[in-house]
Amino acid sequence: MRLLYLIVSLVLAQSAANAQSSIVSLTVSPTNPTSTDTIYVYAALMFPNSDCPLDNKGHTLNGNTILASSLHCQGMLTAICNTTDTFKIDPLAAGTYTFDLTLSGGMGGPPCSPPFVADDNDTITFVVVNSTAGIGSATDFDFSIFPNPATSTIILSKPLEEVICITASDGRIVQYIDPGEIQIDITSLAPGSYFLTNSNVHYKFVKL
Numbered sequence: 001m002r003l004l005y006l007i008v009s010l011v012l013a014q015s016a017a018n019a020q021s022s023i024v025s026l027t028v029s030p031t032n033p034t035s036t037d038t039i040y041v042y043a044a045l046m047f048p049n050s051d052c053p054l055d056n057k058g059h060t061l062n063g064n065t066i067l068a069s070s071l072h073c074q075g076m077l078t079a080i081c082n083t084t085d086t087f088k089i090d091p092l093a094a095g096t097y098t099f100d101l102t103l104s105g106g107m108g109g110p111p112c113s114p115p116f117v118a119d120d121n122d123t124i125t126f127v128v129v130n131s132t133a134g135i136g137s138a139t140d141f142d143f144s145i146f147p148n149p150a151t152s153t154i155i156l157s158k159p160l161e162e163v164i165c166i167t168a169s170d171g172r173i174v175q176y177i178d179p180g181e182i183q184i185d186i187t188s189l190a191p192g193s194y195f196l197t198n199s200n201v202h203y204k205f206v207k208l
Contacts, residue, residue: 021047021072021105024082026124028099031171032195032202033128039089041068041099041124045082049074052081055110059087059099068101073112094130096165096173098123126171129202145196149206152187164198 024044033039045052052072059068070085087099103120106112144157159180166175166184169192177184177196186194189207196203 021045021052021074021103021119023101023103023120023122026099026101026122028124028126028171031126031169032167032197033092033126034202035094035128035130036091037128038091039126039128041066041087041089041101043068043070043085043087043101043103045070045072045085045103047072047074047081047083047105048078049105050077050079050081051075052083052105053110054083054085055106055112057085057087059089061089061092064095064097066097066099068099069104070101071104071106071112071114073109074105074107092128094128096125096127098125125173127165127167127173127197129197145203145205149208150186151208152185154184154186154205156182156184158182162198164196167195167197169193169195 022045024046027042027044029040029042030037052074055071055073057068057070059066061067066087066089068087072083074081100123101121102118103122104114104118106114145154146157148154159182160177162179164177165173166177166186166189168174174189174194175186186207191207193204193206196205
């Protein structure tokens with residue numbers, strides 16, 4: 001009987017070790033951060049074995065990439081375990097950043113032993129604007145947008161001098177616009193509020 005129990009335990013442990021944890025979603029808050037904001041990245045995670053306590057997590061800034069990692073221990077119960085990790089990021093200089101998370105699900109503990117190969121990896125890109133750049137009328141910047149709201153195309157009063165992003169209201173970058181552009185096709189965008197964003201500009205427009 002003891003031998004049977006040992007075999008079953010080993011099979012369950014091996015099954016749990018082979019099960020893949022996954023990153024369900026990454027969310028940045030605030031969705032449109034400025035250079036004075038503390039930024040929070042929320043990582044929604046799912047594990048195939050319960051429970052799933054956090055062993056350790058951390059992140060480092062490497063240029064414009066935030067390299068993050070998270071290790072959770074997995075229990076022996078075959079049941080979905082959902083949890084959320086929160087990463088607090090100190091205010092960043094204006095620019096475009098990528099948050100790159102590697103997730104591992106270990107056995108035992110905590111502390112627990114991570115697998116030889118990480119279970120999942122995901123990224124999210126967001127733009128930090130200067131705190132002095134506002135969201136407002138055409139008089140706030142040296143160019144304007146028309147029409148606003150628009151249905152298929154927006155036109156700038158002058159060519160762009162640098163790459164600019166179109167971001168959705170949740171902070172996702174949905175389109176890049178090259179320098180020199182004046183007329184921007186927005187037919188692929190779903191109706192809603194968007195922003196033209198770079199290191200100095202955070203300009204709202206509406207797609208009908």
